[in-house]
Amino acid sequence: MDAPRVDSEVGALRTVVLHRPGPELERLTPRNADRLLFDGIPWVERAQVEHDAFADLLRAHGVRVLLLGDVLVEALASPAAREAGIADAVDERALGRELGEAVRAELRGFDDAELAAALIGGRAFAELGVTGSSLVRAMSAPHDFAVDPLPNLMFTRDSSIRVGPRVVASSMGMPARRREASLVALAQRHHPELGVVAPTAPRDPLSVYSSDPAVEGGDVLLLAPGVLAVGVGERTSPAGAESFARAMFADGLAHTVLAVPIAQRRATMHLDTVATMVDTDTMVIYPGVLDGLEAWTVRPDGPDHLDIRGPEPFRPAAARAMGIDELRAVDTGVESVAAEREQWDDGNNTLALAPGRVVAYERNTTTNARLGAAGIEVLTIAGFELGSGRGGPRCLSCPWERAPVE
Numbered sequence: 001m002d003a004p005r006v007d008s009e010v011g012a013l014r015t016v017v018l019h020r021p022g023p024e025l026e027r028l029t030p031r032n033a034d035r036l037l038f039d040g041i042p043w044v045e046r047a048q049v050e051h052d053a054f055a056d057l058l059r060a061h062g063v064r065v066l067l068l069g070d071v072l073v074e075a076l077a078s079p080a081a082r083e084a085g086i087a088d089a090v091d092e093r094a095l096g097r098e099l100g101e102a103v104r105a106e107l108r109g110f111d112d113a114e115l116a117a118a119l120i121g122g123r124a125f126a127e128l129g130v131t132g133s134s135l136v137r138a139m140s141a142p143h144d145f146a147v148d149p150l151p152n153l154m155f156t157r158d159s160s161i162r163v164g165p166r167v168v169a170s171s172m173g174m175p176a177r178r179r180e181a182s183l184v185a186l187a188q189r190h191h192p193e194l195g196v197v198a199p200t201a202p203r204d205p206l207s208v209y210s211s212d213p214a215v216e217g218g219d220v221l222l223l224a225p226g227v228l229a230v231g232v233g234e235r236t237s238p239a240g241a242e243s244f245a246r247a248m249f250a251d252g253l254a255h256t257v258l259a260v261p262i263a264q265r266r267a268t269m270h271l272d273t274v275a276t277m278v279d280t281d282t283m284v285i286y287p288g289v290l291d292g293l294e295a296w297t298v299r300p301d302g303p304d305h306l307d308i309r310g311p312e313p314f315r316p317a318a319a320r321a322m323g324i325d326e327l328r329a330v331d332t333g334v335e336s337v338a339a340e341r342e343q344w345d346d347g348n349n350t351l352a353l354a355p356g357r358v359v360a361y362e363r364n365t366t367t368n369a370r371l372g373a374a375g376i377e378v379l380t381i382a383g384f385e386l387g388s389g390r391g392g393p394r395c396l397s398c399p400w401e402r403a404p405v406e
């Protein structure tokens with residue numbers, strides 16, 4: 001059987017990985033929300049209702065939805081996966097060696113479902129049975145975390161990146177999200193059906209590798225087969241973009257990478273917060289950056305050498321790399337206050353189900369109306385609670401298979 005592939009942002013979506021938010025969101029408090037990258041305290045049950053509606057909409061359009069929580073439990077049937085997950089979750093630098101070992105021992109006693117819940121939802125000291133002499137334990141409040149929760153796991157876009165048949169485990173820029181990438185990679189690698197093989201041989205048709213300098217999936221757009229745009233800003237560093245580009249070139253997965261500088265701000269944490277593909281030749285781009293967006297065009301030039309040119313305006317550079325006359329941008333209202341409000345609420349963060357058909361948050365009425373006027377079919381979901389972590393339909397989904405675009 002051929003490996004599933006993703007070669008574009010818009011080819012008909014066949015399979016997608018989502019994560020239904022759960023108890024990990026109940027960990028958020030006003031005291032820790034900033035550190036855990038949330039702007040509000042979500043109502044968890046409502047977030048689940050919204051997420052279920054999103055998954056149902058995708059299923060109604062013929063998309064197979066894989067839920068990360070289920071995938072993880074199945075993967076944890078492997079003893080090696082259990083041990084790797086536990087090793088990753090227990091930070092000896094925070095707990096010390098003795099307490100770390102005690103927490104590991106307790107986690108080893110959990111069944112697969114309990115362990116998955118602990119790896120995702122974290123564990124407070126009060127919820128663990130570990131006793132014994134530990135200064136860390138003695139000096140910690142009962143609700144302090146012995147194992148950190150992963151409330152951003154539902155933003156599956158960021159923690160792994162599928163390009164062609166390859167799955168790249170991201171190297172997360174934010175400390176609060178570092179463990180997500182290894183947990184997701186573990187779930188994928190050990191899952192009997194997803195069956196992604198070991199990370200060792202980079203030229204295997206299917207493999208997972210992570211590039212050490214930071215690169216997060218929300219920054220990576222597959223503009224066209226062989227053409228990637230990589231946002232460089234708060235999450236992805238220039239070194240991350242470069243090592244990602246080199247890996248893509250070495251494995252023949254891209255011929256051009258456009259490095260796109262974006263402001264290092266919360267509102268523009270990833271490239272996909274300001275621009276996403278809505279059709280083979282059309283993007284929705286936040287008007288506040290539309291004219292200023294630039295790109296460095298990076299191409300391979302011999303085995304180790306890179307040909308780097310720029311910076312120049314993004315759209316013509318992208319069009320040239322994609323081999324089209326023009327990369328259209330949907331006009332969502334030049335510099336209007338509505339555009340700024342809706343950018344904050346992920347109005348530009350659409351998920352394409354097929355060329356010209358996207359999922360968007362219903363609240364972004366101005367942006368959605370402009371998309372409709374430009375001939376794009378917009379399917380909407382509620383995102384009042386889901387959006388409190390700042391992420392829209394694209395962030396909430398990791399495409400696992402898309403049909404080729406014509």
Ligand SMILES: NC(=[NH2+])NCCC[C@H](N)C(=O)O
Pocket residue numbers: 036037038152155157158174177217218219269270272273389390391392394395
């Ligand atoms: N691809 C995206 N835009 N993802 C949004 C991630 C939101 C998440 N709370 C974070 O700050 O990391």
